[in-house]
Each structure stands twice: as C-alpha cells, then as structure tokens.
Amino acid sequence: MASRRRLLAWLAALPAAWLAARAAAREGRPLTAFAATSLEDALRAQYGDRPRLRDAALRIEAPQSADNAAQVPLRIDARSRPVLALTLFAEHNPVPLLGRWRFGEGVEAWLALRIKLAASGRVCTVAELVDGTLLYAETRVEVGTGACG
Numbered sequence: 540m541a542s543r544r545r546l547l548a549w550l551a552a553l554p555a556a557w558l559a560a561r562a563a564a565r566e567g568r569p570l571t572a573f574a575a576t577s578l579e580d581a582l583r584a585q586y587g588d589r590p591r592l593r594d595a596a597l598r599i600e601a602p603q604s605a606d607n608a609a610q611v612p613l614r615i616d617a618r619s620r621p622v623l624a625l626t627l628f629a630e631h632n633p634v635p636l637l638g639r640w641r642f643g644e645g646v647e648a649w650l651a652l653r654i655k656l657a658a659s660g661r662v663c664t665v666a667e668l669v670d671g672t673l674l675y676a677e678t679r680v681e682v683g684t685g686a687c688g
Contacts, residue, residue, distance in 0.1 A: 572636045578628055578661065581635040585626060586665065591675035596620045597666045599676045608656045608682035615650045615676075621669040622648035630660035656682050 575581035582591075600614040615625055625648055627637040632655075642648050648666065656662070663677035 573634060575635060576633070578630045578635045578663070581628055582665070585636065586673060589673055591665055591673045593676065594674045597664065597674040597676040599662065599664050599678050601662055601678050601680050603679070604681045604683070605656070606683045608658075610653045611656055611662075611680055611682065612653055613651070613662065615648075615664050617648040617666045617674065620648075620666070620674070622666050623669055624667045625650060626665045626667075627654070628663050628665075629654065629656055630662070631656070631658040633657060656680060658682065 572581045572585040575584050596617060596619045598614075598616045600616070601611060605611040613627075615627070617625065621644075622642055624639060624641045626639045628635045629637055637654055640648075640650060654662070659679075659681045661677050661679055663675065666674040666676075668674065
C-alpha cells in the first residue's frame with residue numbers, strides 16, 4: 540500500500556518537474572543568436588555592443604588546415620581566469636552559433652571537442668568572466684572535403 544502511494548506521488552510530481560526543467564532550459568537559450576545567419580549578427584545578438592577583449596587568458600586551438608570539415612578538432616582553454624560561460628561560433632556555418640557551455644563556481648573552463656564546418660573561415664570563442672568582462676579569441680581553419688551543405 541505504501542509503495543503504491545509513493546508511486547502515485549512520484550507520478551504526480553513528474554509533470555511539474557518536467558515543466559520546471561523546460562522553463563529553465565528555455566530561459567537560458569540564446570534564440571536570437573541561433574537565428575542569426577552571419578557571425579557578426581550572432582555575436583551582436585548574443586552580447587549586444589559589449590566590448591570583447593582579446594586576451595592571452597583565452598586560447599582557441601585548431602589545425603590551420605583540416606582534411607575533413609565534418610570533424611575538426613578544437614580546444615578552448617580559459618583555465619587561468621574564473622569563467623561563467625564559453626560560447627563558440629563558426630563564420631561560414633548556416634548557424635554560426637555552435638554552442639554555449641556554462642561553468643559552475645570553481646570549475647576550470649576547458650573544452651576539447653570536434654566541430655563541423657561548412658567552409659574555411661574563422662572559428663571564434665567568447666568567454667564571459669565572473670566580473671562580466673568578455674574575452675575573445677579566434678583562429679582561422681582551412682577545410683578540405685566533407686564540408687556540410
């Protein structure tokens with residue numbers, strides 16, 4: 540009898556938890572930036588006219604030439620500063636905003652991933668620091684076969 544009550548209570552709480560999770564996810568989504576079709580528009584939609592500083596504390600590493608545009612290895616390193624979020628953009632992709640990662644307090648901001656590029660161009664990242672400062676870094680990647688599109 541008690542297990543049935545626990546099951547019914549759990550089933551009653553499930554929709555409320557699902558709705559709360561959806562609302563929280565929707566709140567943090569940069570929908571305008573995802574709708575942008577150029578790198579400059581995506582940066583403006585995400586950060587407005589806030590200044591983005593180039594600083595050695597933020598590094599983006601990618602091969603200068605990638606044989607396969609469907610799997611371009613990339614590393615982003617901002618471990619030397621307290622970072623709230625990292626955002627990644629690719630210049631010639633149909634949707635320039637590739638992703639945004641948020642970091643908790645005390646977490647080192649470092650990513651290693653593979654991205655897909657539509658064409659050769661700039662790949663850039665913006666780090667949002669705890670104090671609100673924006674750091675900017677970019678690199679250029681020339682791609683071979685396997686580009687999307």
